[in-house]
Amino acid sequence: MLRITNKQTRWAAAAMVAAIAASLALGGCSSGKEQSASAAGSTTRPTVASGKKGGAQLWADNCARCHNLPPSERYSDDQWRTIVHHMRLRADLTGEEEREITKFLQASN
Amino acid sequence: MNKRLFAAASAAISVLVGAAAFADPAPATQPSASMAPGDYVSRAEYERVLQNQAAMQKQLDQLNNQRAHDPPGNDQAANDELDKEMQQLKDAVDRYRPGLESVVIAGDGEVGYTRVNHTDSTFDAGLSPLILWSPTDRILIEGAFDLGLRSDNSGTDIDLTLADISYEVCDHFIIGGGLFAVPFGQYHNHFDPPWINKFPDDPLVFGDGGLAPGSEVGVFGRGAVAVGDDSKLTYDVYVVNGPNLVTTDATALGSLNFTDSADLNDDKAVGGRIGFLPVPNMELGYSLMFARVNPDGFENVNALLQAVDFNYRPKVDAIEGTLDLRAEWVWSNTDMATYDSTGGLGVGPLTFASYSNGGYVQACYRPTRVSNSFLRNLELVSRFELLQTPLVSPAGVHEQRWTFGVDYWVTPTVVFKTAYEIDHRNPGPDQNAILLQLGFQL
Numbered sequence: 199m200l201r202i203t204n205k206q207t208r209w210a211a212a213a214m215v216a217a218i219a220a221s222l223a224l225g226g227c228s229s230g231k232e233q234s235a236s237a238a239g240s241t242t243r244p245t246v247a248s249g250k251k252g253g254a255q256l257w258a259d260n261c262a263r264c265h266n267l268p269p270s271e272r273y274s275d276d277q278w279r280t281i282v283h284h285m286r287l288r289a290d291l292t293g294e295e296e297r298e299i300t301k302f303l304q305a306s307n
Numbered sequence: 308m309n310k311r312l313f314a315a316a317s318a319a320i321s322v323l324v325g326a327a328a329f330a331d332p333a334p335a336t337q338p339s340a341s342m343a344p345g346d347y348v349s350r351a352e353y354e355r356v357l358q359n360q361a362a363m364q365k366q367l368d369q370l371n372n373q374r375a376h377d378p379p380g381n382d383q384a385a386n387d388e389l390d391k392e393m394q395q396l397k398d399a400v401d402r403y404r405p406g407l408e409s410v411v412i413a414g415d416g417e418v419g420y421t422r423v424n425h426t427d428s429t430f431d432a433g434l435s436p437l438i439l440w441s442p443t444d445r446i447l448i449e450g451a452f453d454l455g456l457r458s459d460n461s462g463t464d465i466d467l468t469l470a471d472i473s474y475e476v477c478d479h480f481i482i483g484g485g486l487f488a489v490p491f492g493q494y495h496n497h498f499d500p501p502w503i504n505k506f507p508d509d510p511l512v513f514g515d516g517g518l519a520p521g522s523e524v525g526v527f528g529r530g531a532v533a534v535g536d537d538s539k540l541t542y543d544v545y546v547v548n549g550p551n552l553v554t555t556d557a558t559a560l561g562s563l564n565f566t567d568s569a570d571l572n573d574d575k576a577v578g579g580r581i582g583f584l585p586v587p588n589m590e591l592g593y594s595l596m597f598a599r600v601n602p603d604g605f606e607n608v609n610a611l612l613q614a615v616d617f618n619y620r621p622k623v624d625a626i627e628g629t630l631d632l633r634a635e636w637v638w639s640n641t642d643m644a645t646y647d648s649t650g651g652l653g654v655g656p657l658t659f660a661s662y663s664n665g666g667y668v669q670a671c672y673r674p675t676r677v678s679n680s681f682l683r684n685l686e687l688v689s690r691f692e693l694l695q696t697p698l699v700s701p702a703g704v705h706e707q708r709w710t711f712g713v714d715y716w717v718t719p720t721v722v723f724k725t726a727y728e729i730d731h732r733n734p735g736p737d738q739n740a741i742l743l744q745l746g747f748q749l
Contacts (some may be wrong), residue, residue: 227477259587263620264438265503266719268748276408280441284411284449288488288496290531290541290582293478 225269252293253302261285278303358530411439412749414451417501418499419744425736435468435500436749445475447525468522484526486568490543491594492614492635495521501746505631505671505686506710508742511694512665518639519614520565520596523547525575541582549576549598552608554640557652559702561661563600563610563639571602592616610641610690613719628674654701665694686714688726705733720748
């Protein structure tokens with residue numbers, strides 16, 4: 199039988215806060231949404247920065263772990279943007295992963 | 308003699324000339340046997356033709372030379388420019404649409420059949436529409452509700468399950484508030500829609516009467532950051548109303564009520580989850596929630612909920628398919644308290660601390676790489692579960708369940724599920740069951 203003391207609770211909470219702080223320190227806090235919006239229209243095909251995973255691979259790594267891919271033609275470009283934004287909350291995607299997966303799905307519909 | 312010979316030769320020449328006059332003309336490229344002396348090309352004309360040919364050859368060489376020196380991507384650049392213009396035109400059209408392009412109505416539904424030992428079999432059905440709206444790139448509004456039939460035939464249940472708004476602060480941080488799916492473990496956040504869950508029912512620990520919260524009202528912050536090329540760290544923190552301690556229902560004394568959204572005291576529950584993805588397709592997580600759960604007027608009772616979760620989905624060539632492995636375990640501890648101290652509920656006084664735990668381990672296999680399409684759409688599923696709550700409580704139970712089943716994927720978002728459950732309960736009779744369900748995405 200597991201029994202947790204208040205001291206252990208505090209340690210667990212402290213570890214969680216430290217991990218979150220480390221996350222923000224590692225990742226910084228900038229958004230690629232502005233760049234993405236200004237670049238919209240520059241190309242209709244997904245582009246991937248050198249050394250980075252493409253949207254298809256990111257989809258396979260993050261989304262396929264839980265579910266199959268709904269038919270991509272079911273949704274418009276704007277709807278895919280909304281859906282992947284929703285999945286970013288559910289699946290804890292980064293902003294960059296959200297943008298790449300969105301491009302992949304928009305290019306597939 | 309000479310005169311006769313000359314006359315015969317003249318007649319023969321006349322016949323030949325006459326025959327030539329009635330014959331088909333010779334091809335222009337062939338020299339004609341009857342060409343008159345004036346048809347011959349003069350030397351000057353021949354030289355002029357040669358000069359013209361030389362000038363044309365020079366022009367052709369210049370054109371070939373020019374094409375050879377053009378950049379190879381010129382055609383691609385022209386196509387890209389055309390794509391860009393089309394996209395700008397599309398964006399311009401989109402700007403004048405009536406604001407509904409960013410609205411999505413999705414969700415899920417199910418039709419099921421359940422036959423449990425010692426109870427009447429029944430069909431059931433439910434829908435869970437999900438409404439999403441992203442008015443700007445950084446803002447998302449979510450709303451969802453469950454529509455289901457009441458088991459006592461008294462009508463339809465409507466439960467609001469999501470009503471929240473969130474704002475992207477940056478690539479690694481989102482804040483929000485409202486009624487949201489609590490990131491406690493992974494089941495409610497990821498796996499419970501019927502077209503995602505591999506089984507027709509919820510695991511005991513995440514179902515009705517389980518140990519884990521589903522949706523809560525409050526505020527949250529969450530995000531993720533890449534660690535190297537293949538690893539990722541995720542985090543979630545929240546402050547919510549939290550669960551309520553049951554103190555007035557004699558059948559559930561000492562358990563936690565996760566369905567009532569209103570708080571019974573002034574303290575709020577705090578919690579969070581840390582997730583780590585060491586490699587793609589694998590995630591490990593630890594969740595924590597701490598709350599004062601007693602109603603005002605009752606002695607102070609704190610609850611500490613913890614959970615660990617794991618999921619991994621490898622493709623295995625040796626078995627020509629994909630494995631889907633998931634496991635979650637929850638511990639729920641509440642302080643010592645005395646319930647029904649006056650005996651008014653007919654069961655007290657009862658004094659106990661509640662130490663409960665439970666979880667599930669599941670393994671599924673789908674032969675995704677075989678050539679036969681029927682076999683490729685089948686999935687074999689198995690799950691082991693345990694739920695232990697204090698037997699001193701009227702709601703206490705020790706239950707162990709094995710579930711085995713076969714799913715058939717009609718489409719990527721429609722699945723027909725069959726399962727058989729082998730159940731052992733204490734107290735109460737075992738509840739072996741046959742379950743069928745068609746789960747689908749809206």
